[in-house]
Amino acid sequence: MLLANGRKRTYNTSISFLGNCMRLMNLVAATMLLLASLPISAQSIPSAVIVDPPRNTDHPARNQQLLVPSAGAGMNALFLLAAGAGPKPTMLLLHGLPGNEQNLDLAQAVRRSGWNVLTFHYRGSWGSPGSFSVANALQDTDAATAFLRAPGVAEKYGVDLERLVIAGHSLGGFTAAMHAKTDAKLLGVALIDPADIGAWGEQLRKASPEERTAEKASLDDLGNSLAGADPESLIQEFEGAPASWTLASAVPGLRRQSLLAIGAMEGNAEVTSTLAESVRGKSSPNATVTALSLPTDHSFADHRIALAGAVIAWLESLPGKTTR
Numbered sequence: 066m067l068l069a070n071g072r073k074r075t076y077n078t079s080i081s082f083l084g085n086c087m088r089l090m091n092l093v094a095a096t097m098l099l100l101a102s103l104p105i106s107a108q109s110i111p112s113a114v115i116v117d118p119p120r121n122t123d124h125p126a127r128n129q130q131l132l133v134p135s136a137g138a139g140m141n142a143l144f145l146l147a148a149g150a151g152p153k154p155t156m157l158l159l160h161g162l163p164g165n166e167q168n169l170d171l172a173q174a175v176r177r178s179g180w181n182v183l184t185f186h187y188r189g190s191w192g193s194p195g196s197f198s199v200a201n202a203l204q205d206t207d208a209a210t211a212f213l214r215a216p217g218v219a220e221k222y223g224v225d226l227e228r229l230v231i232a233g234h235s236l237g238g239f240t241a242a243m244h245a246k247t248d249a250k251l252l253g254v255a256l257i258d259p260a261d262i263g264a265w266g267e268q269l270r271k272a273s274p275e276e277r278t279a280e281k282a283s284l285d286d287l288g289n290s291l292a293g294a295d296p297e298s299l300i301q302e303f304e305g306a307p308a309s310w311t312l313a314s315a316v317p318g319l320r321r322q323s324l325l326a327i328g329a330m331e332g333n334a335e336v337t338s339t340l341a342e343s344v345r346g347k348s349s350p351n352a353t354v355t356a357l358s359l360p361t362d363h364s365f366a367d368h369r370i371a372l373a374g375a376v377i378a379w380l381e382s383l384p385g386k387t388t389r
């Protein structure tokens with residue numbers, strides 16, 4: 066064991082073993098007391114959210130760095146591949162603007178549940194070549210989905226093309242919804258506090274100069290994450306957003322497959338629930354709508370386990386059996 070200064074700590078072997086056993090027993094006892102005090106809903110969290118599966122020595126889980134092609138550029142991507150032999154259900158997970166919250170904890174939980182997860186950075190974001198724009202992000206989402214369906218890719222990485230889900234947070238939720246307009250082969254779509262870029266653009270076009278300045282100032286978390294874009298260029302793109310960039314325009318496409326819509330009460334919960342209600346009741350016979358709102362902020366900062374639990378429970382409700 067290493068100390069903070071890098072020096073090795075030495076123990077008497079037997080004392081160390083007994084001490085570790087006592088600490089483990091105390092931890093188990095404390096965990097049992099904690100679980101007993103939790104509400105029923107917390108106790109029913111899917112095990113994949115909080116429990117590591119046994120290691121599959123023949124076909125272990127692994128990470129694969131990739132470059133996903135889009136408009137001639139290779140987008141930085143990470144493929145979290147689930148354990149086990151054979152094709153796996155697969156999720157494409159899209160981050161928001163600019164992607165400070167990448168939801169990699171969610172991706173890991175989804176993988177523990179037996180799913181592959183592909184996550185990537187749009188062109189111009191986080192080192193991916195090219196320039197960032199919302200329009201480019203829409204193209205990039207289409208390109209990443211096409212990449213997963215490419216015969217060589219699906220075979221190499223074990224992608225079950227019949228069980229492909231697209232999920233996105235914030236801007237990623239918007240791009241996922243836009244993609245669903247024209248993709249009738251998805252098993253499901255998960256929207257996590259999605260942004261309504263078209264509706265935001267309409268509000269900006271009606272805003273006073275002071276309100277516009279305030280909206281521009283709200284884009285204060287870009288840092289050095291985006292190339293070819295800044296708050297002003299993004300606001301201008303939002304202002305010029307076409308009507309086809311509204312979440313309402315995606316409703317017909319979202320009615321074809323199962324939908325999960327999770328809103329944040331301090332974020333876009335109202336937008337999310339309105340969208341879910343528009344889709345509900347008019348879906349195809351084999352589709353369902355699952356909607357909930359969590360009492361947290363747009364990044365789900367203090368409800369990460371609840372977020373992962375909701376996503377995993379929804380995945381487990383989809384048709385087909387997942388082998389772990």
